[in-house]
Amino acid sequence: MDMRYAEKILEIISTSDAHMTAEQVFFALKQRCPSVVLATVYNNLNALCAQHRVRRIRVEGYPDRYDRATRHDHLVCPRCGALMDLHLADLTAELQRQTGLPIEGYDLKIQYLCPHCRAKAQASTHACGSADL
Amino acid sequence: MDMRYAEKILEIISTSDAHMTAEQVFFALKQRCPSVVLATVYNNLNALCAQHRVRRIRVEGYPDRYDRATRHDHLVCPRCGALMDLHLADLTAELQRQTGLPIEGYDLKIQYLCPHCRAKAQASTHACGSADL
DNA sequence: ATTAGAACTAGAATAATTCTAAATTGGTGA
């Protein structure tokens, strides 16, 4: 397993709340380790995800993002892809009970127009009478 | 908007419970319309998703899948990407209350090792003492 | 029949990610 940079990558991800893409992690790491290459970042990220030390988040229409492995949910803006953390109660036990299955985890993404996109949507509604999507 | 094939595509998706990829939809449609091209399927699928008549499901490590637009949740096998429908109670109101936000919807994916992968995992555990992932 | 606009086709282009092979690194024992 490729792991020479793993600790550094882990630190970058866990000290940022930016939900970075692989490329952003790569640029952040490059500041400290100029010789590192994007493929290495992907390798390390994949290894970290396999070990559940990092969490990969896929958002419709955007590259994968990487996040701390702590259990929490997300708010996703369907317009701009912005991601925000949300700390709701853990539903695992409840879902296990409802489904009767040995579930391993779950992923809850809540769609919500972020304030910025909400403002833009209102502006364009006022301007031309209907949304531009 | 590209919509000449939309009804046929909608029919293919809604009469199948296979959670098809764009390519599978394309092959199914090609049976009836041999001249159709993959890009057209993507265009129609995108239009249908924008109108919320079809739902796109992204699964880690696999191409996007398309599903009926009815509200329901999914069970996802983290090993093979298999998708299964799950009809749990609608959480929208509860989430709206808990977050205090005007949410537009949500996406709940529950990870669960499907019976097939479970059997395989057990077999390899017995054979060589530990999982092969 | 003509025209205009929408939708389709073909295939090139793009973007994210993975793969392959070669080079480098770090650790271990001689």
Add this chain to the structure above:
DNA sequence: TCACCAATTTAGAATTATTCTAGTTCTAAT
């Protein structure tokens, strides 16, 4: 110290899913 081994990284090509562009065809209205 030196040589060796396995693990990891590098470099860049390859792959895959999806989108884009330009030209063509279709439909419906005139």
